[in-house]
Amino acid sequence: MYQKILIANRGEIAVRIIRACRELGIATVAVCSEADREALHAQLADERICIGPPRAAESYLNMEQVLSAALVSGAQAVHPGFGFLSENTKFARMCQQCGIDFIGPSPESIEKMGDKSQARQTMIAAGVPVIPGMEEATEDAQEAEAFADQIGYPVMIKASAGGGGKGMREAASKEVFAELFAVAQQEAIQSFGDGRMYVEKFLGGAHHIEFQILGDKNGNVIQLGDRDCTIQRRHQKMIEETPSAFLKEETRRKMGRAAVCAAKAAGYFSAGTVEFLVDDEQNFYFMEMNTRIQVEHPVTEAVTGVDLVKQMILISAGYPLSYRQAEVHFSGHAIECRISAEDPEHNFFPCAGKITGLYLPGGNGIRVDTALYQGYTVPPFYDSMLAKVIVHAPTRDEAIWKMRSALGELVIEGITTNADFQYELVGSREFAKADMNAINKILEEKVKGERL
Amino acid sequence: MLRDKFKRPAVTEAENTGREEQRAGKENWQEILPQVPDGMFRKCGSCKKILYEKDVRDNWYCCPKCGTGFRIDPLTRIRMTADVHSFQEWDADLCGGNPLDFPEYEEKLEQLRAKTGLADAVLTGTAAIRGIPVAIGAMSADFLMGSMGWAVGERLTRLIERAETEALPVILFCCSGGARMQEGIVSLMQMAKISQALQRYSEHGGLYIPVLTDPTMGGVTASFAMLGDVILAEPGAMIGFAGARVIRQTIGQKLPEGFQSAEFLQKHGFIDRIVKRDQMRGTLSFLLRSSG
Secondary structure, three states, rough: OOOOEEEEOOOOOOOOOHHHHHHHOOOOEEEEEHHHHHOOOHHHEEEEEEOOOOOOOOOOOOOOOHHHHHHHHHHHHOOOOOOOOOOOOOHHHHHHHOOOOOOOHHHHHHHOEEEEHHHHHHHHHHOOOOOOOOOOOEEHHHHHHHHHHOOOOEEEEEEOEEEEOOOOOOEEEEHHHHHHHHHHHHHHHHHHHHOOOOEEEEOOEEEEEEEEEEEOOOOOEEEEEEEOOOOOOEOOOEEEEEOOOOOOOOHHHHHHHHHHHHHOOOOOOEEEEHHHEEEOEEEEEEEEEEEOOOOOHHHHHHHHOHHHHHHHHHHHOOOOOOOOOOOOOOOOOOOOEEEOOOOOOHHHEEEEEEEEEEEEEOOOOOOEEEEEOOEEEEOOOOOEEEEEEEEEEHHHHHHHHHHHHHHHEEEEEOOOOOHHHHHHHHHOOOHHOOOOOHHHHHHHHOOOOOOO | OOOHOOOOOOOOOOOOOOOHHHHHOOHHHHHHHHOOOOOOOOEOOOOOOOEEEEHHHOOOOOOOOOOOOOOEEEEEEHHHHHHHHHOOOOOOOOOOOOOOOOOOHHHHHHHHHHHHOOOEEEEEEEEEEEOEEEEEEOOOOEEEHHOOOHHHHHHHHHHHHHHHHHOOHHHHHHHHHHHEHHHHHHHHHHHHHHHHHHHHHEEEEEEEEEEEEEEEEEEEHHHHHOOOOOEEEOOEEOOOOOOOHHHHHHHOOOOOOOOHHHHHHHHOOOOEEEOOOOHHHHHHHHHHHHHO
């Protein structure tokens, strides 16, 4: 088992990983930028190494610096969290070269699944249903448009190297295709340095349902249930829950099997998520696979009792999976609300500032994952997520009540947050009825004057 | 400070991997570094940042952060410039002697030959650049700082003479500290020898393009480096004759900003164009095609 792990991340996920290490008796090394010296993760870890100026590109994304920190501190493994370097094949290989374990899948799996169009091909070969779309990526707008004409509009234009909603545009008709393709391609080149694009059929109003999988280095893979992440603003998730109120048991079973199949086809070990789109007729299609721990992992932990981060560490150290599929039991319903430093009244504009008042809810079935503390100043350089409030209750209705109660107790003063907005959303009739599309419409209307 | 208030649970006892002792004292952390495979990282001489070797290689051996070019060995230089598998070496075994009986000179040469795999400080031969055959040479900074002695002079002269016979353009990547001290007057004579060969070559209509790389100094600058029909240079290359310190001490004045840089020389009309490494092949190809 490792003695020391370096956490190559910040914010609440870094705190989450540090906590898992503390519980396993593993020493922790935090890396921080100059802006994050007083951040919770830097204070909680046993050691702290400053790796650069505030800008992520010069600190958290600086592979040489992070690797140097690992080497100098004597860490045997690096946990990359999510975002930043978590799906960076080059970084994973660099760690390998230096004899440091990258706590995640193999660089080959990351590469295979990171290239979206290659991932589709792997899935097709494995017999996993995929969204009807182009076989291979292209940089040619005309080729893409010809394909779109063939499968029929509306279509989704996507970047092969894409993720996080970037490099994606929905084209409703032939008239707008060329312009949207150009915009999406430009965004792809800027964000990922890769202009290869592909086109898929757009499934309007489809449900975004993902399955958590865990694999070990011996080739065993289990699935830990689904998460419904349909509620999104501009492809950013806001509320996640498990199990999905929309999915029928039969579909759930099939999807679970497909997810395990997908993971095995990718030669996958560690924690990962297989994302699907499900249409109104319960037809499901592989969308993409995320080769990292995800923001919304706590809802799965709530209903299964499995500590996913600890499992990642154990798997990386060479231990077999702690559970067989038959030993995974699901209990109750869990919901997560993401609390961000965004102003819903002003186009969800991100805010920074000092936390002058903080009260976090607690109690039976309530979990808060956050890096906030009284007097903390939220820096403006990073993503705006402040906290995740997770509730777990025997039924969905009870979970909603619990979330309302928890959000009602939550106090964050000093910066503008979306907490009140989430409070209203969770208490809405639409949410009670699990009408996710209606909620997404509300979110769209909230954002004024948006253009694609 | 929260940090001081947190309690830290005990860390699990290690199986003795030996690394525990290594990490015990702060002075010992350097012993951990050998885990990094040799050559995986290097430091940029200009911006001082630590770089992943593969990134440097993929970026034309230039620093991915600040763009400064690293010095490259002649074979890599030729491979980067010429068409794949097109290079054929000429005069591979040409070695010089020790005309002045300079002490330990022959031993030094042997060591360098073993270390670099080169017979002396220049690699010459023929290659093709986008299909156009050329006579090509590249000098080695690793071999006594690219200094020019009899072997370099003779090899370059033969390159030029053969190029004349076979009607090939001459491309020469210059990199040198100057004439080779250990061979005295014989080294200086090479300046005249090569210059004469170039003169004849030019009279017979040959196209000669020197590319000045960092550094190009002394007798090389005072001879063949500056005799090109079109003179190219790499960004930031140091190009001059006498060393800056010698000049400063001799004239007793402060030297201008950027003195002896390729950019300074271009501004003052000594070189025709500064070409970045990723554009070198294209530029050479253009010049070769334009001159027919």
